[in-house]
Amino acid sequence: MPSLHTRARKRFGQHFLIRPEIGERIIDLAQLEPDQNALEIGPGRGALTGRLAERANQLLLIEIDRDLAAELRQRHAANPSVRIVEADVLRIDLEEELREVAPVTVVANLPYNISTPLITRLVEWPQLYRRMVLMLQREVAERICAPPGGRDYGSLSVAVQLAAKPRIHFSVPPSAFRPAPKVDSAVISIEPFEKPLLSDAERQAVRRLTRGLFSQRRKQMGKLLRSQSKNAAAILEKLNIDPQRRPETLAPDDFVQITRLIEDNA
Numbered sequence: 010m011p012s013l014h015t016r017a018r019k020r021f022g023q024h025f026l027i028r029p030e031i032g033e034r035i036i037d038l039a040q041l042e043p044d045q046n047a048l049e050i051g052p053g054r055g056a057l058t059g060r061l062a063e064r065a066n067q068l069l070l071i072e073i074d075r076d077l078a079a080e081l082r083q084r085h086a087a088n089p090s091v092r093i094v095e096a097d098v099l100r101i102d103l104e105e106e107l108r109e110v111a112p113v114t115v116v117a118n119l120p121y122n123i124s125t126p127l128i129t130r131l132v133e134w135p136q137l138y139r140r141m142v143l144m145l146q147r148e149v150a151e152r153i154c155a156p157p158g159g160r161d162y163g164s165l166s167v168a169v170q171l172a173a174k175p176r177i178h179f180s181v182p183p184s185a186f187r188p189a190p191k192v193d194s195a196v197i198s199i200e201p202f203e204k205p206l207l208s209d210a211e212r213q214a215v216r217r218l219t220r221g222l223f224s225q226r227r228k229q230m231g232k233l234l235r236s237q238s239k240n241a242a243a244i245l246e247k248l249n250i251d252p253q254r255r256p257e258t259l260a261p262d263d264f265v266q267i268t269r270l271i272e273d274n275a
């Protein structure tokens with residue numbers, strides 16, 4: 010039988026939380042009511058899972074590691090409100106998996122290699138989640154929450170901030186995990202806006218635009234937009250945006266307005 014003391018698998022970004030009081034704080038931030046359902050991504054050896062199972066109405070666990078999924082299945086066999094899916098969360102049909110339990114509170118201590126694609130995907134579905142409480146690399150947490158103007162601000166900040174309100178709650182040192190990661194972590198919450206600001210098509214268009222602009226973030230908007238639209242100068246003028254500004258100085262809503270005008274003039 011697999012053991013929870015099997016070696017951590019590097020390819021799955023396994024750094025297991027060993028400080029129960031940090032798990033406690035994460036669960037408290039989730040603010041789960043007894044009638045609410047939860048999703049834990051990457052439950053691993055279960056540092057957060059037992060407490061989540063106690064507090065949630067239904068709990069869905071998605072774990073990629075076969076041995077850990079088997080162990081969790083055995084541990085929660087007597088609890089019909091816990092369901093374990095052994096899968097790569099980036100590859101499964103999450104909408105389908107969540108159909109019967111959404112909206113869920115998402116709780117996760119995320120491996121660094123999946124946090125950005127997962128978060129950008131989850132914020133696209135405000136109907137699926139109520140709140141997310143995530144532990145991730147501090148640097149990614151800072152990028153998500155960054156206001157315009159600094160180096161941390163980029164297409165990830167814009168994507169999240171147009172769909173939800175992100176907030177950093179506290180930092181967690183490498184010593185809180187085994188094996189210890191090389192970098193600091195942070196716990197954040199992400200609360201979706203009650204009403205989405207953008208349609209799916211608009212959100213995708215803004216995402217395409219910002220990824221392109223921020224990949225050349227030292228360039229000025231005037232030059233950058235010329236490759237997107239023949240009306241670049243007129244668009245910036247209409248929005249009162251100095252063509253010499255760099256993308257990192259623009260607010261999330263500026264990118265929405267620019268996208269709309271590009272589409273209107275296309």
Ligand code: SAM
Nearest residue numbers: 021024025026051052053056073074097098118
């Ligand atoms: N929640 C546990 C904790 O706090 O100790 C484990 C956290 S560990 C940083 C990340 C967990 O995510 C591991 O259990 C790993 O196997 C799992 N994982 C990694 N990639 C995954 C993926 N693509 N889909 C689902 N689970 C994944």
